[in-house]
Amino acid sequence: MVRVLTIDDDPLVRAGLRLILGGSPSVHVVAEGSDGDEAVDLVNEHQPDVVLMDIRMPRVDGLEATQRLLALPEPPKIIVLTTFDSDDLVLRALAMGADGFLLKDTAPRKMIEAILQVAAGEQALSPSVVSQVISLATRSSTSSRQRSARRLLEQLTQRERTVALAVGRGMTNAQIAEQEYLSVATVKAQITRILGKLGVTNRVQVALIIHDANLG
Missing domain, CATH: 3.40.50.2300 (Response regulator)
Structure with a gap:
């Protein structure tokens, strides 16, 4: 409940x-x-x-x-x-x-x-709304933001990075699981680790980091 x-x-x-x-x-x-x-x-x-x-x-x-x-x-x-x-x-x-x-x-x-x-x-959120949020939050994006975002992403394993990129595209856990041939439970665990390593609290913020790194 x-x-x-x-x-x-x-x-x-x-x-x-x-x-x-x-x-x-x-x-x-x-x-x-x-x-x-x-x-x-x-x-x-x-x-x-x-x-x-x-x-x-x-x-x-x-x-x-x-x-x-x-x-x-x-x-x-x-x-x-x-x-x-x-x-x-x-x-x-x-x-x-x-x-x-x-x-x-x-x-x-x-x-x-x-x-x-x-x-x-x-x-x-729909992927289009994620794009609007990214546009709003990164109007003043600079090369220093890109470097900072890429340093954060370097902490991720290759699998975590792949999942993070999918999150940045607005995909759901089920869609990521199907694309990467993983269980939904595994995707959830991966996202929990990604949030912890990046120091953020939700998926929209992951999308912002992906965009700042110029990977979105």
């Missing part, structure tokens, strides 16, 4: 999310918040696996709340919610370390699938 916290200033949206997620035996909404300012306290109190974070809120927006949560010793997975798939705040949150994003009108089944994906360590 994946424990979910929802943060949204619109009570109708919170009610809708509660209704959608309440229909799944795999997901449980443990708490709700109406502002990003409540996020850290609610996470500390309820220990959710995944936070659904509205990106636009009047006092503390989802970007600042995401930053606060990612600074915790053991941050939850974060999916930002938006009404626009090209929202600049969403891209900034993803570049910062959020694990995915969902449109608020996403079909219930797709929303639940995305939550389960992120809880399992994957990303709720």
Whole structure:
């Protein structure tokens, strides 16, 4: 059972999310918040696996709340919610370390699938969105960033490097497993090692390093 916290200033949206997620035996909404300012306290109190974070809120927006949560010793997975798939705040949150994003009108089944994906360590992003995040985060890319990224990647074994390149292309664990003739469990273990060696927390950040190294 994946424990979910929802943060949204619109009570109708919170009610809708509660209704959608309440229909799944795999997901449980443990708490709700109406502002990003409540996020850290609610996470500390309820220990959710995944936070659904509205990106636009009047006092503390989802970007600042995401930053606060990612600074915790053991941050939850974060999916930002938006009404626009090209929202600049969403891209900034993803570049910062959020694990995915969902449109608020996403079909219930797709929303639940995305939550389960992120809880399992994957990303709720299409390859095109990964490309947008990379573009945003690397506008000021320099040769020093390339050298730094390549030094990081030198720590990887050849197999890990291959998997990292596939992650950078937005492939899922199942797709990587099929391409490399590995089990999904082996791919998960490889990605865990890659994250540790690169000093990052999620797959989007791996994609950024791949891009910085000019390997994407």
